[in-house]
Amino acid sequence: MAVSETVAAPAATPTPPAPRRAPRGRNAAYWLYLLPGAVLFVLVIGAPLVGTGYLSLTKWSGVGDPTFIGLDNYRQLLHDEVFWASFRNTVAMLVAMVVAPTVLGLLLASVLFDIIGRRFKPRTAAALRAAFYLPQVLPVVVAGIVWGWILRPDGAFNSLLDAVGLGALRHDWLGDPGTALPSVMAVMIWVQIGYPVVVFMAALQRVDPELYEAAEVDGANWLHRFRAITLPQIRPETFVVALTCTIAALKVFGPIFALTRGGPENATNVPSYFAYYTFFKKLQVGYGSAISTVLTLIIVVVAVVFIWMQARSERRDRGF
Amino acid sequence: MSVTLTPTPAPVAPRRPVRDRHHRGAGRWIVLVLVTLAALVMLVPFAFMLLNAFKSPGDYSSSGPLSWPSEFYTTGLRTYWTEVNFPLKLWNSALIAGSVAVLGVAVSLLNAYALGIGRVRGRLWIVGLFLLANMLPQEALIYPLYYVAKEVGLYNTRLAVIIIFTVIQSAFGTYLLASVMSTFPRSLLEAAALDGAGKWTVLWRVVFPNLRPTLAVLLIFFFIWTWNEFLIPLVMLIDNQTQTIPVAIASLQGDRLMDAPTTNAGALISLVPAILFFLIFQRTLARGITAGAEK
Numbered sequence: 001m002a003v004s005e006t007v008a009a010p011a012a013t014p015t016p017p018a019p020r021r022a023p024r025g026r027n028a029a030y031w032l033y034l035l036p037g038a039v040l041f042v043l044v045i046g047a048p049l050v051g052t053g054y055l056s057l058t059k060w061s062g063v064g065d066p067t068f069i070g071l072d073n074y075r076q077l078l079h080d081e082v083f084w085a086s087f088r089n090t091v092a093m094l095v096a097m098v099v100a101p102t103v104l105g106l107l108l109a110s111v112l113f114d115i116i117g118r119r120f121k122p123r124t125a126a127a128l129r130a131a132f133y134l135p136q137v138l139p140v141v142v143a144g145i146v147w148g149w150i151l152r153p154d155g156a157f158n159s160l161l162d163a164v165g166l167g168a169l170r171h172d173w174l175g176d177p178g179t180a181l182p183s184v185m186a187v188m189i190w191v192q193i194g195y196p197v198v199v200f201m202a203a204l205q206r207v208d209p210e211l212y213e214a215a216e217v218d219g220a221n222w223l224h225r226f227r228a229i230t231l232p233q234i235r236p237e238t239f240v241v242a243l244t245c246t247i248a249a250l251k252v253f254g255p256i257f258a259l260t261r262g263g264p265e266n267a268t269n270v271p272s273y274f275a276y277y278t279f280f281k282k283l284q285v286g287y288g289s290a291i292s293t294v295l296t297l298i299i300v301v302v303a304v305v306f307i308w309m310q311a312r313s314e315r316r317d318r319g320f
Numbered sequence: 321m322s323v324t325l326t327p328t329p330a331p332v333a334p335r336r337p338v339r340d341r342h343h344r345g346a347g348r349w350i351v352l353v354l355v356t357l358a359a360l361v362m363l364v365p366f367a368f369m370l371l372n373a374f375k376s377p378g379d380y381s382s383s384g385p386l387s388w389p390s391e392f393y394t395t396g397l398r399t400y401w402t403e404v405n406f407p408l409k410l411w412n413s414a415l416i417a418g419s420v421a422v423l424g425v426a427v428s429l430l431n432a433y434a435l436g437i438g439r440v441r442g443r444l445w446i447v448g449l450f451l452l453a454n455m456l457p458q459e460a461l462i463y464p465l466y467y468v469a470k471e472v473g474l475y476n477t478r479l480a481v482i483i484i485f486t487v488i489q490s491a492f493g494t495y496l497l498a499s500v501m502s503t504f505p506r507s508l509l510e511a512a513a514l515d516g517a518g519k520w521t522v523l524w525r526v527v528f529p530n531l532r533p534t535l536a537v538l539l540i541f542f543f544i545w546t547w548n549e550f551l552i553p554l555v556m557l558i559d560n561q562t563q564t565i566p567v568a569i570a571s572l573q574g575d576r577l578m579d580a581p582t583t584n585a586g587a588l589i590s591l592v593p594a595i596l597f598f599l600i601f602q603r604t605l606a607r608g609i610t611a612g613a614e615k
Contacts, residue, residue: 030438037431044487045453051464119348131359137598138591139548141566146369146587156368156385251457254550258570275459292459303455
């Protein structure tokens with residue numbers, strides 16, 4: 001997840017509403033400009049999506065012709081322990097990739113902006129922000145490889161425990177079903193935390209500093225300011241961060257592939273990896289398509305609900 | 321959404337005494353120490369990686385991951401460099417990400433021109449469709465894409481990955497640029513139309529120059545996102561000639577032949593281009609982001 005959402009609309013000079021001579025947007029010639037994009041969209045996204053939906057109703061190994069079997073794959077999914085395990089792990093991913101980074105990111109951004117940035121040199125806050133953001137820059141698979149080595153039995157984390165006298169806690173962190181999921185969650189928090197910190201710090205910079213000044217003069221402490229100013233002022237960004245991180249958590253694949261490949265004993269399996277494995281290792285294309293279709297539906301519903309909630313809260317703010 | 325990375329103007333001078341009275345205490349130093357410690361924890365994995373990338377396997381197994389290297393060992397780096405043919409992987413990654421960035425921005429620009437400026441009928445639904453497409457799990461597309469790519473002879477080619485990501489990235493670009501263009505000053509467009517400029521001329525002579533900062537930011541994001549993509553390259557690019565850096569390092573790790581120093585050396589080399597790219601374009605990104613704040 002990158003900082004996409006901080007790309008801003010370059011609202012050029014505000015213009016007085018121009019006298020409208022013709023009703024806008026009735027110009028059919030503009031459709032020509034949409035044509036190449038639309039054709040590509042149908043070929044690469046539309047048709048494959050429909051294809052996966054269709055294949056989810058079939059039994060197919062990828063060679064020969066698919067056999068239509070109706071909803072059998074979905075019935076089988078309902079009784080598939082691995083499928084349910086993968087969704088339970090998704091809940092853990094939501095905690096590690098949405099809840100923890102958003103909460104910690106809000107606190108860190110607020111502390112960095114409100115305390116460090118204003119009581120020390122701006123450079124100090126910028127350097128600290130960069131440290132939190134650095135994991136976001138490297139390819140997530142590379143992060144997975146490095147952490148996989150750190151958490152290995154002969155890796156750096158166990159050596160660190162030895163060095164501080166906690167050698168009794170030595171452990172195969174990713175190899176033990178009991179600790180694999182918490183270890184993966186910790187890695188994901190490390191990967192994700194920089195994104196909300198950067199977005200929230202940017203958001204805080206558009207808040208009128210006089211709000212903070214006035215609150216301080218009135219004797220409000222940091223916690224008061226955080227609740228009364230920071231949280232309400234950056235609510236739009238909080239929405240965007242929560243939405244994009246939720247989608248990322250539901251889709252997470254690369255880190256799981258690099259760290260554990262869903263193991264041990266499915267302790268870290270997620271729907272995305274489960275679908276990949278079913279498609280390309282077990283060659284059950286119909287079943288893999290059913291998993292993908294369910295995941296797609298969940299993501300679409302989550303996205304639509306989020307966007308609807310955001311639109312509603314914006315309308316309420318404007319007093320409609 | 322308009323945000324800015326520029327520092328806020330300095331607070332008004334007369335208030336200063338008030339602030340000093342409230343904040344002379346040690347509290348802010350405690351906060352600074354705590355946050356700095358947290359930031360250092362974030363950097364520890366990078367330190368481990370650096371420390372172990374220059375160790376010999378013997379050194380690693382005898383004195384462990386925390387010790388200082390006994391010699392400046394570069395064989396691990398060289399092994400990784402030659403074993404995975406790193407220059408070729410770097411070229412593959414750069415070619416794919418670069419092509420996607422340029423093509424993705426071009427397609428986004430055309431789409432958004434029709435939607436944001438042309439305001440074609442049903443544009444809200446179309447923009448929503450593009451936004452949703454960007455959120456889809458790639459598993460929902462991958463098998464049909466894989467199958468068709470095999471049928472038409474595009475499997476295991478960089479072209480297949482370029483086409484796919486051009487569409488996926490431009491779905492986001494269309495969403496973003498359409499909202500940017502819907503606030504484009506109509507007077508500029510009307511002035512150009514009065515001068516007799518056609519739609520194509522308006523796009524290149526009026527809209528494109530005005531949007532250049534946003535397009536630059538989009539270009540960089542598309543490049544970075546594509547560079548870091550994993551699932552589709554993993555499925556589509558199966559041999560050494562076509563693989564990208566993330567796929568190459570992941571498949572090396574898979575066969576468990578790599579010793580710890582080589583793992584670290586490989587990770588180190590693999591993240592250098594990403595960090596360099598980020599450092600070089602940080603200013604462009606900040607400028608592009610700031611461009612939105614000038615109201």
